[in-house]
Amino acid sequence: MTALAFDTHQAVKNLQQAGADEALAEAVVTTIGTALGESVATKMDIQDVIAEIKIIKAEIKVIKGEIKSSELRINAEIKIINAEIKGIKGEIKSSELRMKGEIKSSELRINAEIKIINAEIKGIKGEIKSSELRMKDEIKSSELRMTIRLGAMMVAVGGLIIAIMKLF
Incomplete structure (x- = not known):
């Protein structure tokens, strides 16, 4: 901060x-002078702060532009x-339909x-x-032939028996 113009000599005279x-x-004037020098802002101090605020506002404007640019890029x-997700979903749907067709x-x-x-x-x-019916037929046919043969044999045995009896 810039020093404040304060007429300490005149202040001491006024107090006396x-x-x-x-x-x-002198003690009161020194204390007041010290306090004013540390805590009172001058026009120059205010102008310095205003200049810093303008710089900060410009930096904020640049940052906002960067944020907007980043937002647009994102x-x-x-x-x-x-x-890409839509394309992948389409590929999945196509694969699903193809697999359903293959299934x-x-x-x-x-x-x-x-x-x-x-x-x-x-x-x-x-x-x-x-085959079963044929086999059954063949079995019946075989049974019939066997029965006929057996009958023929019995007739033959009967004839033999009669012939033997006639001999005796």
């Missing part, structure tokens, strides 16, 4: 005229990231193969049933 002795007057980056295709192919296998099983069951 008011009834103060010289030592008291918003642009956010838009780019959002576009459906696999299901259709498997179902067709199951139908073919079921038809083959049905055919095999038919063949088994047919």
Whole structure:
């Protein structure tokens, strides 16, 4: 701070005229002079503060511009990231649809193969049933032939017995 112009000699005279002795007057003037010198701002001090405020305001304006520039850059980056996210979501949706199609295709192919296998099983069951019926027929036929042969043998044995009895 700049020193304040203070006429200490005149102040001491004024105090002495008011009834103060010289030592008291000088002590009061010194104390007041010291206090004024430390705490009172001059026009020059105020102008210095105003100049500093103007500098600070200019710096704040620059910082605000930098903040605005950063904000614009960040918003642009956010838009780019959002576009990338949208693209990734599209790729995921496309992959999902493709996989669903592949799954459906696999299901259709498997179902067709199951139908073919079921038809083959049905055919095999038919063949088994047919073979079973043929075998039953063959068994009945064999039984019948055996019965006929057995009957023929019995007739032959009976004839032999009759022939042997005639001999005796």
